[in-house]
Amino acid sequence: MNWQLLPQFAVTGLLAGGPLALTALGLVLIFKSTYIFNFAQGQMLMMGALVTWWLAVELGLPLWLAIILALFLSALLGLVIERFALRPMTGQPLLSIILMTLGLSQVLHGLALLIFGGVQRNFPQIFSVADPYKITTSFLNANGDQITIILKQNLVWSFVIAILGVLVISAFFRFTKIGLSMRGASEDHELAQSVGLRIHRIFGISWALAGVVATMGGILLATSSGLDLSLSVVVLAAFPVVLLGGLESIPGTIVGGLLIGLSQGLVSVSKVPLIRNMSEIMPYVVLMIILLIRPEGLFGQKRIERI
């Protein structure tokens, strides 16, 4: 362990967990109301970021307008996906639904490549890069100086926005009528329908919301890591976040995201190259452990099965 780097990497890891949590939130949103695990979330995220880039850079719109338009368009994309891809799948076995979202991810990937090409792009900077926040800690390094933790502005603000997003969505599920009906629908589709909830509208809203959340995540990630088609890979690290937090739990996504981010940060402090390289598969190592020890995650519901 390289102890002097520990505080820096731990904090950077925690901050990186914010966008992860936001990405995971999109997955949980759809899962909670429709019981579908969306493997195309990464491609939706990438599409959102690409559309924002296109509006802001190619069309030259002001950034705030581009973002609002992109959020609107991604809500539309979510609605279209729900109507034409997932609605015919109602009542189909799990494998068909998983494969539908996988097929969708391939189609979106192909479309993005066809329309936007596979080149790396500079995303317009929302937060200034030049002057990072600095925190002076009481830890001392080898020379007896105090260790300063450097925080990039874009990381901090992505973190804040991500956490805010998660809180807003939690409140939405708790206090609004639509949010409550979504939770009701997730319990039992047929039962919810029989008490007068409009299931298909609820599903549509969930997908639209998930599209919006995905685009937000995409924009935040693009500001810190650049924009190309590999942006969708980030979601692969969000799957473990969701399972760690528990599939049905919205606060779980924050805790899961922070823990996964932290584990990645901690591993990269090591002096052994092999362990340092483990940071890229750390989410999956955590995932395997979680699946073997506590499959329902930290805050998930344990389901009891009957014949």
Place this chain on the structure above:
Amino acid sequence: MSVMRPAGEFDTSYKYDMATIRRKWQWWLLLVLLLALYSLPFYASQSVVALVNRIAITIIAVQGLNILTGYTGQISLGQAAFMMTGGYISALLVNNFGFSFIISLPMAALGAGIIGLIFGLPSLRVKGFYLTMATLAAQFILPWITRNTFPEILNGAQGLNVQTPVLFGLDFNTPQKYLLLSLTVLVISTIIVHNISHSRLGRAFVAIRDHDLAAELLGVNLFKYKLEAFFLAAVFAGAAGALSAHNIRHINSETFNLIDSVMFLGMLVIGGLGANMGPIFGAIVVELLIEFATLFGPFFIGYFPSTAAGAVQALRPLFFGATLMLFLIFEPKGLAHRWQLIKAAWRLRPFSH
């Protein structure tokens, strides 16, 4: 469907009732088909032979996945990782230890099977997409291991150059010669899959797929059979991976990636889940589709100038994804089911049912 027999044909013995090939002419047909495939190098161009090679190897991998996903109902996104494991094992055995391919192939299959067992362990506690996640973990952890551990043997991210197999003094160094090898393994694996699906093992798998709790209450040992399914799937993947590595003559951690695993699942659904013809139909259709995308990619560049060279890479996932989605909506039982319907309609002609 299987009881749709023409008038006048009766099952006079148990053996005859269970037979897959019931008539003499069916034996002849099979023989002609095999002869036509084995003699392909004499009348087809090299690129066609190479394509048939690729299809044969893909079918083997998808057959393995069919045991796990089609029969046992455990969804796996890790089949390509197990292929990679088999490829590496065979490459190391042949390159470094001078093993003959006839030994390294079963060793690769066995090694991949054991790795498959490890990633099948979570299946005892979890199912559905939780299990999908565990197999997805295999798809990340195994390539990472080849990239980062034992750099002096595995050669890191560059991967290994693989020698061509030499058997009985014959060097399988062209697609034409390699076809003998891949077709033979394919025939063997098809016979094995057929026998598994018609045995106690196959019926236990199907019971687990249809309702695992009910199966357990009826005395099917879930622990044992789920692990056996994982093992068998990885064994087939390992054999296919070894064949593929020696065919391409190179292997690294990117040779078999997540997209391949998704493709295998897609082929299975397009072909037909839990049907022995499924992997064959699915692999042929999807491989031809990809070939089509490669051929017609250049025509699309004119319409989408921003992609330029990437048009082919864009069309492959687009065609595959769109086909998969259409099949899921309009033909969820796959081509194998349609094939059964056509056969039944032919037998019942001129009556509709």
